[in-house]
Amino acid sequence: MPELPEVNALAADLGARLSGRVLDRFDVVSFAVLKTFDPPVSSLSGQTIHGVTRHGKFLDFAIGDLHLVMHLARAGWIRWRESAPTPSKGLQRGPLAARLVLDDGSGLDITEAGTKKSLAISVVRDPSDVPGIARLGPDPLSDDFTEDVFAAILSSAGRAQIKGVLRNQGIIAGIGNAYSDEILHTAKMSPFKPAAMTDDEVARLYSAMQSTLRDAIARADGLAASELKREKKSGLQVHGRFGEPCPVCGDTVRQVIYHDSTLQYCPTCQTGGKPLADRVLSRLLK
Known part of the structure; x- marks a missing residue:
């Protein structure tokens, strides 16, 4: 998509x-x-x-x-x-x-x-x-989408899983399954982490969102429509790379399968080395 x-x-x-x-x-x-x-x-x-x-x-x-x-x-x-x-x-x-x-x-x-x-x-x-x-939420790359605005959004989302919050178009516009995986990998956060988080975590996630999206836009700049799918795939670090080594730490990229989509993540970078159970309402395996 x-x-x-x-x-x-x-x-x-x-x-x-x-x-x-x-x-x-x-x-x-x-x-x-x-x-x-x-x-x-x-x-x-x-x-x-x-x-x-x-x-x-x-x-x-x-x-x-x-x-x-x-x-x-x-x-x-x-x-x-x-x-x-x-x-x-x-x-x-x-x-x-x-x-x-x-x-x-x-x-x-x-x-x-x-x-x-x-x-x-x-x-x-x-x-x-x-x-x-x-129904769209604010654009994450607009000038008025500040870290404070983002913090308020996350606070309002409470215990909702951050992966779902990032993908919800009524909360933040434009981020889907692939770039939410990439943002969370860059921020070194579990996709199941609650949206309400500390100020330091908000700052880290906000920075990861900005850098991930802006870097992807820079890579796509000037490309014709026929070249965009290939460019998107080549720039992804974890999304769509199940079973491959993480480019940051070398651990194997894992995934969670839902009824209509999948997410990919790196256990070492994002979940303290623990794999996530492969079901919708997963928690970290003991």
């Missing part, structure tokens, strides 16, 4: 390609991805694209007086297309979910792999009309 650094890079890449261009049409190939009906998709045709920004993990295309908002979810992606697409006939099965076609035929193919479909596209007058955006 693309998270804050990848969505940030996508917005920059697509904004450079699309700003000032005229949209010929936006074709919805898979009807299920479209979450709005007013304004209609047809109202985008002939409008100038003013830019592409992000809200958390949401992409926001400003087109005319409207906004085309996308959430790529677990398996969605965007590919730049240099030439005009082959005309499609009605709704089709396959990875193609929608197409953005510019006035010269070039544009974007929006795809979604797998069988669990959760990619979402909305056409709205204001980004806050999208419920997911309206």
